Amino acid sequence: MSLATAPARPTSEPVAFTQAKLPRLAPALVGVVAVAAAALPVLLLGWGLIAWALVAGVLYLVALPAWARVVEGPRGAADRMVTGLVWAACLVAIVPLVSLLYTVVDRGLPAINSTFLTYSMYRTELDQEVGIYHALVGTLLITLGAAVISVPIGIMAAIYLIEYGKGSRLARWITFLVDVMTGIPSIVAGLFAFSLFILIFGPSTRVGIGGSVALSLLMIPVVVRSTEEMLRLVPADLREASYALGVPKWRTIVKVVLPTALGGIVTGVTLAIARVVGETAPLLLIAGLTTRTNFNVFSERMTTLPVLIYTQNANPGIAETPGGTPPGIEIAWGGALVLILIVMMLNLVARVIGAIFAPKTGH
Amino acid sequence: MAKSITVGDLDIYYGDFLAVQGVNMTIKARSVTAFIGPSGCGKSTFLRSLNRMHEVIPGARVEGKVMVDGQSLYDSAVDPVAVRRQIGMVFQRPNPFPTMSIYENVLAGNRLNSKRMKKAEADDIVERSLKGANLWNEVKDRLNKPGMGLSGGQQQRLCIARAIAVEPQVLLMDEPCSALDPISTSAIEDLIHELKSDYTIVIVTHNMQQAARVSDETGFFNLKAAGQPGQLVEFNSTQKMFANPDNEATEAYISGRFG
Numbered sequence: 064m065s066l067a068t069a070p071a072r073p074t075s076e077p078v079a080f081t082q083a084k085l086p087r088l089a090p091a092l093v094g095v096v097a098v099a100a101a102a103l104p105v106l107l108l109g110w111g112l113i114a115w116a117l118v119a120g121v122l123y124l125v126a127l128p129a130w131a132r133v134v135e136g137p138r139g140a141a142d143r144m145v146t147g148l149v150w151a152a153c154l155v156a157i158v159p160l161v162s163l164l165y166t167v168v169d170r171g172l173p174a175i176n177s178t179f180l181t182y183s184m185y186r187t188e189l190d191q192e193v194g195i196y197h198a199l200v201g202t203l204l205i206t207l208g209a210a211v212i213s214v215p216i217g218i219m220a221a222i223y224l225i226e227y228g229k230g231s232r233l234a235r236w237i238t239f240l241v242d243v244m245t246g247i248p249s250i251v252a253g254l255f256a257f258s259l260f261i262l263i264f265g266p267s268t269r270v271g272i273g274g275s276v277a278l279s280l281l282m283i284p285v286v287v288r289s290t291e292e293m294l295r296l297v298p299a300d301l302r303e304a305s306y307a308l309g310v311p312k313w314r315t316i317v318k319v320v321l322p323t324a325l326g327g328i329v330t331g332v333t334l335a336i337a338r339v340v341g342e343t344a345p346l347l348l349i350a351g352l353t354t355r356t357n358f359n360v361f362s363e364r365m366t367t368l369p370v371l372i373y374t375q376n377a378n379p380g381i382a383e384t385p386g387g388t389p390p391g392i393e394i395a396w397g398g399a400l401v402l403i404l405i406v407m408m409l410n411l412v413a414r415v416i417g418a419i420f421a422p423k424t425g426h
Numbered sequence: 427m428a429k430s431i432t433v434g435d436l437d438i439y440y441g442d443f444l445a446v447q448g449v450n451m452t453i454k455a456r457s458v459t460a461f462i463g464p465s466g467c468g469k470s471t472f473l474r475s476l477n478r479m480h481e482v483i484p485g486a487r488v489e490g491k492v493m494v495d496g497q498s499l500y501d502s503a504v505d506p507v508a509v510r511r512q513i514g515m516v517f518q519r520p521n522p523f524p525t526m527s528i529y530e531n532v533l534a535g536n537r538l539n540s541k542r543m544k545k546a547e548a549d550d551i552v553e554r555s556l557k558g559a560n561l562w563n564e565v566k567d568r569l570n571k572p573g574m575g576l577s578g579g580q581q582q583r584l585c586i587a588r589a590i591a592v593e594p595q596v597l598l599m600d601e602p603c604s605a606l607d608p609i610s611t612s613a614i615e616d617l618i619h620e621l622k623s624d625y626t627i628v629i630v631t632h633n634m635q636q637a638a639r640v641s642d643e644t645g646f647f648n649l650k651a652a653g654q655p656g657q658l659v660e661f662n663s664t665q666k667m668f669a670n671p672d673n674e675a676t677e678a679y680i681s682g683r684f685g
Contacts, residue, residue, distance in 0.1 A: 301523060304521045307510055307515035308510070309510040310535070310539060318537075323523070
């Protein structure tokens with residue numbers, strides 16, 4: 064077909080770049096109306112707060128797209144609809160989190176006082192003050208032990224996988240096994256450590272380091288995975304630049320690759336620690352339970368915060384006043400708040416460290 | 427402190443794939459040798475085989491001879507790390523180390539090899555190398571700023587400074603100007619002219635005017651045919667290559683009659 068026979072393209076019609084739009088306040092307006100309208104059936108039928116929110120949400124998701132369809136057309140309606148859904152999903156995800164944080168702070172804060180963080184549960188008379196000092200020490204020491212075991216192993220394994228074993232059969236197997244390890248239930252890790260220590264040191268062995276071993280089993284795959292990803296991000300250009308300067312491979316890894324990836328690796332390690340610091344089941348098995356403060360991870364039992372929360376909740380004791388909160392429950396809430404604060408602090412530390420070690424751009 | 431390189435019957439493989447076949451040439455000391463040719467014909471591969479960077483890629487290997495100063499680079503007793511200390515390389519894309527300052531980047535070759543040196547000595551090397559790379563005046567007031575903060579052309583000259591700071595015998599350059607603007611390119615070309623008096627320089631380039639401007643001798647690489655390995659078609663003095671090449675294919679490529 065030649066160009067001459069093609070119909071001439073009409074050019075005379077003006078092109079419109081503007082179209083009708085809802086006012087900027089339309090979503091807020093519809094939201095207010097939806098909440099108000101939803102209040103009517105909810106009040107009449109005596110439903111609760113959640114039902115009100117649900118009805119209001121559905122009304123909003125129907126009304127705004129309908130209005131938009133009339134004014135803006137189908138594309139505008141679809142846009143309003145999806146925007147609404149995405150916001151709703153975001154709210155649904157955040158509500159439980161905020162509610163949980165609020166409850167823990169609300170119930171835990173009254174329990175925290177000067178003796179709560181400095182006394183252990185050990186007492187010789189019933190009217191003595193108790194606290195979670197022993198569990199705080201236990202948590203920090205056992206987690207530190209787990210980090211000391213798993214960080215070198217994890218980072219070195221990741222270095223092998225990325226720098227040396229790339230594409231080899233062994234590396235593929237290790238990657239597969241690490242993936243499997245990521246999914247190990249924590250109780251299985253606890254049982255492993257439990258049986259290991261019983262086989263070596265005899266029955267009814269309970270030591271803090273056993274807890275560290277169990278936790279490191281859960282931590283190593285996370286450290287390997289995050290370190291692997293970070294090492295993969297280091298451009299091959301940098302390795303080649305280093306080799307071309309006559310730098311041996313191991314020095315290239317230590318002096319060029321690791322420093323470049325350091326920020327990400329530290330963040331990954333900190334997040335792995337945050338992940339295991341709240342483990343209960345394995346520690347219940349192997350670290351045991353005690354009311355005394357124990358600074359030696361290599362002998363005697365050790366209590367950690369999650370285990371303390373669990374046992375206090377299971378055996379709360381009797382409330383001083385009838386109908387009041389039993390003392391164990393109060394301690395459990397206080398312990399939960401402290402645990403959340405520890406995890407939050409670790410996350411903050413990870414962010415700060417990540418920012419400090421991030422490669423500088425000089426801008 | 428410059429060496430000549432003699433290459434004899436060099437075949438370069440990636441696994442089972444023969445990438446470059448049967449290269450013979452002698453690269454003269456204290457001169458600039460340029461390699462031209464279409465993309466994918468093995469220029470860079472050949473360049474990387476001159477300082478054993480080729481084998482960094484898994485499965486890559488080489489058959490044949492590369493002799494520097496009477497020693498074969500591919501002898502089993504040769505340490506590739508020792509080779510790379512004598513034969514430095516500048517890459518297509520500037521790649522300063524992102525965790526290091528300008529100062530540390532220049533010293534990287536020395537520091538990473540844990541050479542102990544006094545502060546004055548280190549300062550001296552940094553100044554000499556940066557002056558050698560025509561970068562000193564632009565960065566002397568901000569030596570402790572990150573190397574990544576420089577412009578692309580400055581970064582590339584920083585990489586050249588880093589390469590000459592370890593005082594190699596030979597400097598290999600793999601399309602060092604392909605990512606740079608004409609002003610930075612001309613700065614680097616001037617630099618190549620200056621470096622020629624001390625170093626043996628081998629440069630791969632896609633820019634034929636550049637090859638004509640900077641080099642004393644030129645090698646033209648081409649594929650034998652589609653799917654066949656690359657080969658060295660002609661190796662001659664640059665003057666002859668651009669005025670009156672022996673080979674028809676070279677003339678076709680240089681005059682632009684051939685893709």
